[in-house]
Amino acid sequence: MLLENKIAVVTGAGTGIGKAAAMKLAGEGATACLLGRTAGTLEAVKDAIEASGGKASAYVCDVTDETQVRATVGAILCDHGRIDILVNNAGMSREQPFLEMTVETFDAIMTTNLRSVMLMLKAVLPSMAERKSGNVVNIGSGAAIRGLPGSAAYSVSKAGVVALTQALGDELRPQGIRLNVICPGPVDTELFQKSERRQFILAAGGDVFDTETVANGILFLASDQSKGMSSQTLVMRGFNRW
Numbered sequence: 662m663l664l665e666n667k668i669a670v671v672t673g674a675g676t677g678i679g680k681a682a683a684m685k686l687a688g689e690g691a692t693a694c695l696l697g698r699t700a701g702t703l704e705a706v707k708d709a710i711e712a713s714g715g716k717a718s719a720y721v722c723d724v725t726d727e728t729q730v731r732a733t734v735g736a737i738l739c740d741h742g743r744i745d746i747l748v749n750n751a752g753m754s755r756e757q758p759f760l761e762m763t764v765e766t767f768d769a770i771m772t773t774n775l776r777s778v779m780l781m782l783k784a785v786l787p788s789m790a791e792r793k794s795g796n797v798v799n800i801g802s803g804a805a806i807r808g809l810p811g812s813a814a815y816s817v818s819k820a821g822v823v824a825l826t827q828a829l830g831d832e833l834r835p836q837g838i839r840l841n842v843i844c845p846g847p848v849d850t851e852l853f854q855k856s857e858r859r860q861f862i863l864a865a866g867g868d869v870f871d872t873e874t875v876a877n878g879i880l881f882l883a884s885d886q887s888k889g890m891s892s893q894t895l896v897m898r899g900f901n902r903w
């Protein structure tokens with residue numbers, strides 16, 4: 662067990678990568694605190710974790726809402742005493758050629774993918790700094806490394822997550838907090854299945870990961886298996902092109 666007695670918060674934990682990550686961390690002994698907007702989906706993940714002998718709590722929280730984020734983090738600290746691991750995974754994608762993209766779309770993607778990460782960090786990091794211990798894994802994207810045509814806003818938001826990780830990783834190193842970011846290529850989740858680029862990517866040779874592989878990367882960064890590693894980007898791709 663790599664995460665015995667750890668308290669791990671995962672945002673967007675009801676589906677896809679977040680669900681796989683929550684199950685993986687709980688399988689290694691962590692108590693998984695599941696954040697998402699839909700109670701029923703979170704309860705289903707909680708039930709699945711408990712059915713396999715793990716521990717989990719569900720918290721309905723829209724991570725774009727500062728008041729909800731602060732209240733939820735407060736509730737977790739009250740229920741569990743501390744947060745050892747934070748996985749900022751919640752995100753959205755809406756593909757639109759830039760000439761058709763509305764300012765509202767840009768704002769919605771930035772709010773969900775980048776501003777929410779900042780809100781979660783503002784709420785969680787003070788308690789980690791106080792304890793001089795903490796581990797944050799942010800979920801970026803391959804689109805952060807190489808801007809994805811048709812997904813300008815998404816690419817920019819994820820590049821922001823990488824820069825935020827690097828800046829804070831160095832800034833909070835003296836406080837004993839590690840921050841790293843995973844940039845996966847396409848992962849076989851609903852987000853990818855709905856993507857207009859799915860056929861193009863599949864035709865270009867696959868390079869599609871399953872959620873379990875990304876969850877393994879999250880476990881690596883969230884555990885002492887990556888002890889000492891901070892401010893880094895783990896790119897999970899099958900080859901180096903779109």
Ligand SMILES: NC(=O)c1ccc[n+]([C@@H]2O[C@H](COP(=O)([O-])OP(=O)(O)OC[C@H]3O[C@@H](n4cnc5c(N)ncnc54)[C@H](O)[C@@H]3O)[C@@H](O)[C@H]2O)c1
Pocket residue numbers: 672673674675676677678679696697698722723724725750751752753754773800801802803844845846847848849850851852853
């Ligand atoms: N699937 C891919 O190809 C891929 C590739 C690289 C990165 N990512 C990133 O991985 C992360 C997880 O995506 P996924 O592929 O599992 O897709 P997904 O749509 O299954 O998961 C995203 C989750 O975030 C939740 N969420 C969205 N907005 C939220 C909000 N405001 N408050 C709380 N929860 C919210 C959704 O409800 C959902 O459960 C995202 O950040 C995504 O950008 C995905």
